[in-house]
Amino acid sequence: MEYQASVDSTPTTKPLTLPTTESTTERKPQVHVALDFDGTITVGDTGDDLFRTFGAFEPLHSQLLGGQMSVAEYYLRAVRSLTADATPQAVHSFALRRQVDPGFLALVELCERHRAHVSVVSDGFDVYITPILEQAGCGHLPVACNTLQHTDEQWHVAFPGASESCSCFCASCKRNALLATVHEHDLIVFVGDGRSDRCAVKHADVVFAKDNLAAWCTEQRIPHHPWRTLHDVARVLGTKFATQALRPRRQAQLARKAAYETE
Ligand SMILES: [Mg+2]
């Protein structure tokens, strides 16, 4: 469903169902490595900077953090604040000037060498995520995110990954993006830094967390590996792949089971 920036409405939800295979019993468990985008793949938050550069970031962002509106509502207002300078070309060049984490490509290559499934789960927008991934040589990665389309001189925002059943702090639910592709005995590795990562982290077996997310994991007693650059993640994950040390986390497995049951 698509929302115009000029229209206030609530997102709808998609039902969450376990992915099916022809022969579940013979399928080898798959490792899924899910990466957050803003502040994880890129250095700094590209979404925040998009609105800082082309529209109004404050006081909207403080109101969002203060609980005065949902993330979807925040995005609708922030997108409405974009000025005429935010042409598709200008947003594209803005995206290409963003700095990507120095270990990004090495991490993706490592995962692919070990036949892990790599995906990007973001509460940001395709309009900058796609060109940045392409420029980094990772345009082939599947991405779950919100979308921005420019037609009739206006930006139109849509939330294809919205969830009402998850109590997450995001417009694109990362938990549902993961659970829609992960089979029962698969393993989820999650790498992130922020508030929108929390619902995914609760359902992930192995967690790499920095900044705000690391503090929250400590508070919630969720075991996690701290990281500064994605080289750190690649180093730890490389050892785990080599020594077959990737193990399911009981709390995550239970949370996943509960998520399917309550959806
Ligand atoms: Mg982030």
Ligand SMILES: [Zn+2]
């Ligand atoms: Zn969620």
